[in-house]
Amino acid sequence: MNYIVLDLEWNQASDKYIKDYGLPFEILEIGAVKLNRKMKVIGDFDEIIKPQIYHTIHYITTKIINLDKEELENGRPFPEVMQEFLEWCGRDYVFCIWGTLDLTELQRNMVYYGMDELSKGPLMYFDIQKFFSMTYEDGKIRRALEWAVDYLHIEKDIPFHRAHSDAYYTAKVFKIIDAFKPEIEKYVSYDVFMVPQNKRQEIHANFKTYSKYISREFPDKNTAIEDKAVSSTKCYLCGRNAKKMIKWFSVNGKNYFSLAYCRKHGYLKGKVRMKKADDGNVYVIKTLKLVGEDVAEEIREKQDKLRLQRMEKRHMKKEKAE
Numbered sequence: 001m002n003y004i005v006l007d008l009e010w011n012q013a014s015d016k017y018i019k020d021y022g023l024p025f026e027i028l029e030i031g032a033v034k035l036n037r038k039m040k041v042i043g044d045f046d047e048i049i050k051p052q053i054y055h056t057i058h059y060i061t062t063k064i065i066n067l068d069k070e071e072l073e074n075g076r077p078f079p080e081v082m083q084e085f086l087e088w089c090g091r092d093y094v095f096c097i098w099g100t101l102d103l104t105e106l107q108r109n110m111v112y113y114g115m116d117e118l119s120k121g122p123l124m125y126f127d128i129q130k131f132f133s134m135t136y137e138d139g140k141i142r143r144a145l146e147w148a149v150d151y152l153h154i155e156k157d158i159p160f161h162r163a164h165s166d167a168y169y170t171a172k173v174f175k176i177i178d179a180f181k182p183e184i185e186k187y188v189s190y191d192v193f194m195v196p197q198n199k200r201q202e203i204h205a206n207f208k209t210y211s212k213y214i215s216r217e218f219p220d221k222n223t224a225i226e227d228k229a230v231s232s233t234k235c236y237l238c239g240r241n242a243k244k245m246i247k248w249f250s251v252n253g254k255n256y257f258s259l260a261y262c263r264k265h266g267y268l269k270g271k272v273r274m275k276k277a278d279d280g281n282v283y284v285i286k287t288l289k290l291v292g293e294d295v296a297e298e299i300r301e302k303q304d305k306l307r308l309q310r311m312e313k314r315h316m317k318k319e320k321a322e
């Protein structure tokens with residue numbers, strides 16, 4: 001298996017144009033570095049895409065683009081470059097990205113041009129930005145690529161913010177992390193541009209320190225939270241059904257929490273995030289994590305607070321009615 005370290009540059013349309021074209025980000029450059037299992041560079045990809053939709057770069061740009069108009073006009077259409085890119089990727093590879101956005105936008109552009117999907121259901125990848133945080137920081141804070149390059153004293157021999165150069169630096173960061181902590185590769189990420197359409201496409205991932213479940217689509221939140229697979233709180237270490245101490249409840253209608261207890265491993269905190277699919281349906285991302293008494297207490301307090309608020313509301317309604 002090879003690693004495809006990928007970076008994209010894109011132009012962001014203003015709201016008016018998103019409505020017209022249904023494509024918020026038009027990809028303008030694809031850059032990638034191919035590494036083999038031993039982290040040796042075995043190939044480069046560097047192509048500019050001629051804009052088809054948004055011809056001027058004066059809209060908001062999330063990624064700072066260092067591309068001039070002439071370069072862009074000399075580029076080739078997205079489907080042509082993308083096809084070539086996929087052939088270059090080969091058969092057995094995993095995408096490695098700095099952050100979480102690129103694969104979603106890549107797939108959205110592919111759909112826009114009617115190309116075949118990259119995967120059925122969520123697409124597994126390595127988020128190198130997350131790996132960096134897990135290796136050198138708290139696992140949550142997200143740094144800019146240049147910050148990580150400085151931190152690791154990597155020589156800055158080419159300018160940043162072009163697709164290939166950012167892929168080049170991401171590959172260098174990844175190489176250092178992987179040499180230092182090869183087990184990091186267990187912590188895969190999933191891009192959910194393609195939401196699971198059936199049980200077979202759902203993701204059940206066990207990371208030893210927590211488990212993650214990405215569900216298929218449901219018509220609404222209530223149907224989702226009542227589903228057996230969604231509401232289940234199986235301990236990810238022993239596979240036993242942990243006893244529910246606090247059933248799933250939601251404070252804001254978006255995130256749901258629960259508390260369960262495994263006789264062998266202790267408290268299990270459940271969190272469900274409700275996500276909206278492009279077609280208006282919902283799907284969930286559930287994480288289960290073994291926690292201590294302190295976190296268990298936090299969940300109890302959260303639920304107590306919610307109960308109290310509801311009681312007060314009912315009380316106020318009653319007073320009003322009287």
Ligand SMILES: [Zn+2]
Nearest residue numbers: 235238262265
């Ligand atoms: Zn257990």
